[in-house]
Amino acid sequence: xxxxxxxxxxxxxxxxxxxxxxxxxxxxxxxxxxxxxxxxxxxxxxxxxxxxxxxxxxxxxxxxxxxxxxxxxxxxxxxxxxxxxxxxxxxxxxxxxxxxxxxxxxxxxxxxxxxxxxxxxxxxxxxxxxxxxxxxxxxxxxxxxxxxxxxxxxxxxxxxxxxxxxxxxxxxxxxxxxxxxxxxxxxxxxxxxx
Amino acid sequence: xxxxxxxxxxxxxxxxxxxxxxxxxxxxxxxxxxxxxxxxxxxxxxxxxxxxxxxxxxxxxxxxxxxxxxxxxxxxxxxxxxxxxxxxxxxxxxxxxxxxxxxxxxxxxxxxxxxxxxxxxxxxxxxxxxxxxxxxxxxxxxxxxxxxxxxxxxxxxxxxxxxxxxxxxxxxxxxxxxxxxxxxxxxxxxxxxxxxxxxxxxxxxxxxxxxxxxxxxxxxxxxxxxxxxxxxxxxxxxxxxxxxxxxxxxxxxxxxxxxxxxxxxxxxxxxxxxxxxxxxxxxxxxxxxxxxxxxxxxxxxxxxxxxxxxxxxxxxxxxxxxxxxxxxxxxxxxxxxxxxxxxxxxxxxxxxxxxxxxxxxxxxxxxxxxxxxxxxxxxxxxxxxxxxxxxxxxxxxxxxxxxxxxxxxxxxxxxxxxxxxxxxxxxxxxxxxxxxxxxxxxxxxxxxxxxxxxxxxxxxxxxxxxxxxxxxxxxxxxxxxxxxxxxxxxxxxxxxxxxxxxxxxxxxxxxxxxxxxxxxxxxxxxxxxxxxxxxxxxxx
Numbered sequence: 001x002x003x004x005x006x007x008x009x010x011x012x013x014x015x016x017x018x019x020x021x022x023x024x025x026x027x028x029x030x031x032x033x034x035x036x037x038x039x040x041x042x043x044x045x046x047x048x049x050x051x052x053x054x055x056x057x058x059x060x061x062x063x064x065x066x067x068x069x070x071x072x073x074x075x076x077x078x079x080x081x082x083x084x085x086x087x088x089x090x091x092x093x094x095x096x097x098x099x100x101x102x103x104x105x106x107x108x109x110x111x112x113x114x115x116x117x118x119x120x121x122x123x124x125x126x127x128x129x130x131x132x133x134x135x136x137x138x139x140x141x142x143x144x145x146x147x148x149x150x151x152x153x154x155x156x157x158x159x160x161x162x163x164x165x166x167x168x169x170x171x172x173x174x175x176x177x178x179x180x181x182x183x184x185x186x187x188x189x190x191x192x193x194x
Numbered sequence: 195x196x197x198x199x200x201x202x203x204x205x206x207x208x209x210x211x212x213x214x215x216x217x218x219x220x221x222x223x224x225x226x227x228x229x230x231x232x233x234x235x236x237x238x239x240x241x242x243x244x245x246x247x248x249x250x251x252x253x254x255x256x257x258x259x260x261x262x263x264x265x266x267x268x269x270x271x272x273x274x275x276x277x278x279x280x281x282x283x284x285x286x287x288x289x290x291x292x293x294x295x296x297x298x299x300x301x302x303x304x305x306x307x308x309x310x311x312x313x314x315x316x317x318x319x320x321x322x323x324x325x326x327x328x329x330x331x332x333x334x335x336x337x338x339x340x341x342x343x344x345x346x347x348x349x350x351x352x353x354x355x356x357x358x359x360x361x362x363x364x365x366x367x368x369x370x371x372x373x374x375x376x377x378x379x380x381x382x383x384x385x386x387x388x389x390x391x392x393x394x395x396x397x398x399x400x401x402x403x404x405x406x407x408x409x410x411x412x413x414x415x416x417x418x419x420x421x422x423x424x425x426x427x428x429x430x431x432x433x434x435x436x437x438x439x440x441x442x443x444x445x446x447x448x449x450x451x452x453x454x455x456x457x458x459x460x461x462x463x464x465x466x467x468x469x470x471x472x473x474x475x476x477x478x479x480x481x482x483x484x485x486x487x488x489x490x491x492x493x494x495x496x497x498x499x500x501x502x503x504x505x506x507x508x509x510x511x512x513x514x515x516x517x518x519x520x521x522x523x524x525x526x527x528x529x530x531x532x533x534x535x536x537x538x539x540x541x542x543x544x545x546x547x548x549x550x551x552x553x554x555x556x557x558x559x560x561x562x563x564x565x566x567x568x569x570x571x572x573x574x575x576x577x578x579x580x581x582x583x584x585x586x587x588x589x590x591x592x593x594x595x596x597x598x599x600x601x602x603x604x605x606x607x608x609x610x611x612x613x614x615x616x617x618x619x620x621x622x623x624x625x626x627x628x629x630x631x632x633x634x635x636x637x638x639x640x641x642x643x644x645x646x647x648x649x650x651x652x653x654x655x656x657x658x659x660x661x662x663x664x665x666x667x668x669x670x671x672x673x674x675x676x677x678x679x680x681x682x683x684x685x686x687x688x689x690x691x692x693x694x695x696x697x698x699x700x701x702x703x704x705x706x707x708x709x710x711x712x713x714x715x716x717x718x719x720x721x722x723x724x725x726x727x728x729x730x731x732x733x734x
């Protein structure tokens with residue numbers, strides 16, 4: 001198996017927790033993994049991305065080549081579009097549609113919607129809203145992870161195991177609320193991508 | 195028994211050092227090196243063995259402290275970002291001269307593409323002229339393995355060893371296999387030749403001759419290093435010299451194996467014989483290295499006019515920015531268009547609707563209020579100049595503040611403001627953070643105090659080293675005392691909280707001190723919003 005993922009979002013949104021969870025799951029499953037991220041200045045409300053590569057075979061490059069990603073997973077709609085050249089022609093975009101507006105020239109909502117709709121394989125919905133409904137808004141990254149799960153070569157139960165490993169220290173209530181958000185995202189994505 | 199961990203390159207190196215009998219880790223925070231000392235600080239072995247892991251005031255003090263530990267026979271690491279090597283250069287280059295007793299690794303983390311830095315300098319150049327061997331890991335496992343190898347190499351040669359990292363290794367995670375049993379630490383022991391640790395001319399001349407001989411020995415060791423290798427290939431049109439992380443991009447290009455002979459280099463000085471064998475056998479050579487063309491320049495020299503050496507200088511690989519799997523692939527496509535094993539990928543065009551989203555100061559950050567008040571006051575003057583420094587507050591350059599005119603290096607706000615004031619500039623304002631002030635601002639302030647230079651130094655004190663994620667700042671709680679101790683006039687060392695409600699008070703204070711014809715220091719203080727949140731969460 002092999003899944004190459006570009007994770008995207010805005011500094012502080014929590015995309016790196018997704019990487020941590022997939023990392024924990026991959027380690028448990030004895031898979032190979034490489035995950036590149038950039039720290040430092042980019043944390044301050046700027047765009048943030050991370051390359052995550054999962055494979056049953058050894059992985060060479062820490063970076064995903066252009067046109068090579070199986071998935072773009074984004075907590076923010078404009079950030080999902082920033083990495084299009086990395087997406088393979090058969091790849092999927094899974095993105096939150098709730099915008100994070102902290103720049104004066106942020107595009108109009110309908111412009112982003114149209115651009116996303118023009119892409120062949122997209123799962124897009126308001127993940128903040130769904131997270132609020134089933135857990136809390138802070139769990140929108142777990143909704144996103146759930147929505148991305150059908151496109152990752154790793155069973156959802158194994159990703160859930162990763163959530164347990166990462167949030168275990170914070171207590172059962174936190175684990176359960178994150179798993180609830182994960183499952184809600186998974187169900188929603190399944191219904192949308194049918 | 196081995197265990198698997200998921201580790202950043204930084205963390206793998208730190209764990210490797212811990213398991214290889216580390217006694218002290220020294221550092222000043224700097225992206226992408228910060229996580230090395232942070233990992234040591236958080237590891238249980240550090241408490242168990244009482245391993246030194248405090249932050250130092252700057253990279254120079256850190257290297258000197260590590261050299262002191264090495265002098266006593268113990269294993270030490272000292273880590274910094276590439277520009278930190280400049281601050282530490284005096285200690286680093288002369289550390290080659292004193293040599294090492296206990297194994298000493300100097301870790302320089304380069305930042306090609308300048309993700310979070312002022313330049314793309316390549317730390318390997320420092321090691322070359324200091325006659326210090328270099329290790330350049332290509333992946334996270336090598337980061338781990340090279341810590342022990344580096345200590346042993348350092349002790350065998352009696353010289354510190356540079357470990358050169360780059361952002362994509364420092365800040366990339368992979369699965370790493372480690373030993374479970376840490377090695378014992380070295381006992382206290384003193385150098386066999388104490389003379390070489392006193393670098394007076396007579397001793398230094400003798401030591402320099404020895405260092406050159408030892409460096410020759412280091413070259414022999416590079417030929418047999420487990421981290422350097424020659425792998426034959428059937429296609430001799432091209433031979434590949436590849437170093438460190440770049441090796442991964444080569445392998446990404448040829449998943450079934452590279453058809454050309456390859457010399458992989460992760461230990462320097464360069465293994466000349468190994469490279470000679472490659473150049474003898476192949477029609478041309480492609481050098482693939484992350485950072486500046488360090489190896490390529492050496493292979494070309496001045497006299498090479500054969501046109502047989504390709505790389506960054508000849509343009510097949512980009513001269514600036516970090517390498518990518520795509521740029522390496524493109525180099526092969528350019529040099530060997532007939533290669534069938536490189537498949538074309540269709541690439542989607544970039545979206546035209548996205549906008550840049552630059553980093554910004556956090557909401558609730560005190561630097562915002564300092565810039566807000568400063569900008570409002572400076573409107574009252576004809577041509578004010580504000581000299582900036584390195585930290586989150588460098589973002590004051592961007593909209594909406596557009597508040598600073600310069601940013602050079604750590605501490606330069608104060609000294610550049612002084613030079614400008616010397617030239618007749620008024621108002622000349624320096625703005626510097628607390629951690630940068632104790633890193634390199636204090637000595638410059640002494641210059642300004644001694645001449646009572648008419649300028650204002652604003653120390654925007656957020657009680658932490660903010661930009662690198664909130665490490666302890668060495669001057670916390672004593673900034674005013676330091677200024678007074680250096681001799682600043684007590685009437686002109688003034689403190690204010692950088693809060694929105696004190697906007698008018700800040701303006702008044704800035705105005706009064708700008709109009710004072712001598713040196714003033716204003717400490718504008720408010721805890722970093724990020725660390726404040728963390729502290730609040732801990733209290734709950």
